[in-house]
Amino acid sequence: MTDHRHAVLEGTRIRRTTTPTDAEVESAVLGMARDSVVVLSEAGDDHTYIQVWQRPDGLYQLEHRAGSPVEHFQTMTVSAEKVHTAFVGWLRDGQGWADAFTWKEISELF
Structure with a gap:
């Protein structure tokens, strides 16, 4: 898994996981x-x-x-599949994972 970031997956109704697999990310997002x-x-x-x-x-x-x-950005979508694709692209530290969305910079909110 050298092509993956060293990452932590957590959230509502899921157990915290270090170095998550693509399948764990898929289950968390699509579920x-x-x-x-x-x-x-x-x-x-x-x-x-x-x-x-x-x-x-x-x-x-x-x-x-x-x-x-x-460098804090936000977008909205109705597609769980697009969210899943973005999460896996981010985890793999790949280029272009964010291109499917129109992002707005929201750093002024924090």
């Missing part, structure tokens, strides 16, 4: 219930992560932060 959260963070770095909240209305509020407070 989400409304008003639950899944976070995949860089191990040892609370400021680098991707997270999703499935809002009560069913929309997925997807966010990622790339280290500094000014």
Whole structure:
């Protein structure tokens, strides 16, 4: 698994897992219930992560932060599959995982 980040997977209704597999990420994201959260963070770095909240209305509020407070972004989608693809792309530290979305910078909210 050298192509994966050293990451931690945690959230509502899932057990905290270090160095999660693609299958564990898939299960966590595609198995989400409304008003639950899944976070995949860089191990040892609370400021680098991707997270999703499935809002009560069913929309997925997807966010990622790339280290500094000014690199915090958000988007919305109705597609659990797109969220799953983004999470796996982020975990693999791949290029282009964020390209399927239109992101807005939200650092001013924090």
